[in-house]
Amino acid sequence: MHPIFQTEPTPSATPILFVTKSSWDAVRADLPEAAQRFATASGYSGKPGQFLALPTSDGEIGHVLFGLDEPDAKGHDPFRAGALPGLLPAGVYRFANAPHDVRLAALAFALGAYKFGRYRKAEPPAVRLVPPDSVDAAAISRTAEAAALARDLINTPSNDMGPAELADAVDALATRFGASINVIVGDELATQNFPLIRAVGMASTRAPRLIDLTWGDPSHPKVTLVGKGVCFDTGGLDLKPSSAMLIMKKDMGGAANVLALASMIMDAGLKLRLRVLIPAVENSVAGNAMRPLDIFPSRKGPTVEIGNTDAEGRLVLADALAYADEEAPDLLIDLGTLTGAARVALGPDLPPYYTNDETLALDVARHARAENDPLWRMPLWGPYDSWLDSKIANINNAPSGGFAGSITCALFLQRFVEAAKSWLHVDIYGWTPKAKPSRPEGGECQAARAIFALLSERYG
Structure with a gap:
């Protein structure tokens, strides 16, 4: 159980009354007279986020x-x-009336208690919440702990979260849930035919690798998750400006969120055969770095011309997706922090998703709304596919022109998926640039909660 929840009976838990401006008069009328006077003297009106402790x-x-x-x-x-966890004095509390959505409010309370304390002491709030009777506190705890895993991995700087350390995090998760893990490292990537993963990571002193976790009954439906694990992205020889590099420790946010999702799946014991593939690399600058207009083969076969070394995420995902596709999973899902174009179009809080499965598209949208895990469908617009053409290779990783960057990235990845019965691609940001309730500034869990709800509905 998440430590924010008070599981022992606590009759003296302090009541929290949720108020809107329109309901304030009715709520105030039910308070003791002295409390009413104190609230009036304090200028309380019930505006959003307004907090007041009544003595x-x-x-x-x-x-x-x-x-x-x-x-x-x-x-x-x-x-x-x-x-609330950041506003309340130490103590035990309970919801005295129902917020708009009790389950989401309890989840928000747990998410809002998160602190990243690896490098500086950060005590969690000394508050506890008696779980509302109508909610599944164990399920909320599972979700909040998975979100904390994603946030911790993203918030950890790259000097302590390289490809090897990311593999260690997967190994720890595998050990916890009895999953198996295999890791292909360095030159073995070439031997075992993962040329694009090796090309992106070969300039770093920290060897690239492909991390492969499997869990569950092999007879159950196959669900494969692929997460972009670029532990730091300099942009390669197409070097990013320093301002764009400042939060590039988050470029493994796809991997972090895939692991959060995997954690929820295994903890809930969903009836599926889970596979997680994470290409873990560092996109560095060195004499042996891939160059603009270099051409590499891919695992699937088509040759790829490097239009831009800073479009590296789709390269490592291409090999991983092709590998996943070889066993024709029932559902193949990839998450990655891939394009600035997605942020320009939809901002940091609303990741786009892509699929040609209409049922899946509707299910994703429905669960995204229900879980307050916003996602917005974008089109796999076929007429733009020709923009990826190369004059001397089969495909270019970064077409010139600058238009529809998130769509062309999705179309690039689509070329490496053929056998999977259904495919979902999500272009996440993985970061909260400005703190909001339950979402502190820093690494963020995006898309994992909505997708878990979908998988629970299908395979619970």
Whole structure:
């Protein structure tokens, strides 16, 4: 159980009253008279995020008031309650009335308690929440702990989170859930036909690798997750400016979120055969780095011309997707921090997803809304596929022109998926640039919660 939850009976837990501006008068009328006067004197109005602790006559906290958005507000945030762990004094609390969505509010509370404390002491909030009766506290704990795993991996700087350390994190997860793991390292990538993964990572002193985890009954439906594990991206010889490199430790966010999703799947014991593939590399600059207009073979066979060395994520995913596709999984999903174009189009909070499976597309959208894990479908627009053509190779990894960058990346990856019964590609950001309730600045768990809900519905 997540440590934020108070599992022992606590009759004295302090009540939290959720308020909107429209409901404030009714809530105030039910308070003790002294509490009403204190709230009025404090100027409390129930605006979103407004917090007030109401004292009793003996100086204890009798009630906590917390403002929510109106349910139909344009900026309605179901995770508003995630601000509470950072506002409440030490103690045990309970929801005295129902927020708009009790389950999401309890999850937000758990997510809002996250602190990254590897390098500087960061004590978790000394608050506990009595889980509301209507929610599955174990399921919420599973989700919050998986999100913390993704955040921890992304927040860890690259000097302590290279390809080897990422493999160690996968190994620890495999050990915890009894999964098997195999890792192909360095020159073995060439021997075993992963030329694009090797090409991206060969300039680093830290050897590239392909991490392969399997779990579950082989007779169950095959679900394969592929996560981009670029542990740091300089851009290669097409070097990024320093401002763009500042958060490139997050470029393994696809791998981190795939591991969060895998953790939830294994912890819940879903009835599927899980496989996780993570190409873990560092895109560095050295005399042996891949160069613009170099041409490499791919595992699948087509040759790839390097239009830009900073479009490296799709290269490592191409080999991994081709490998995954060889066993024709029932569902193949890849996550990666891939394009700035996706951020220009949809911003940091709304990752685009791509699939030609209409049922899958609708299911993803439905669960994204229900889980407050926003995703937005974008098209695999066939007429743009010719933009990937090369004059001297089968395909170019980064077509010139600058248009539709997220779409052309998805179309590039689609060329390496043929046998899978269904394929989903998600172009995540993996980072919260400005703190919001339950989402501190830094590494973020994106898409994993929505996809887990979908998988639970299908294979629970």
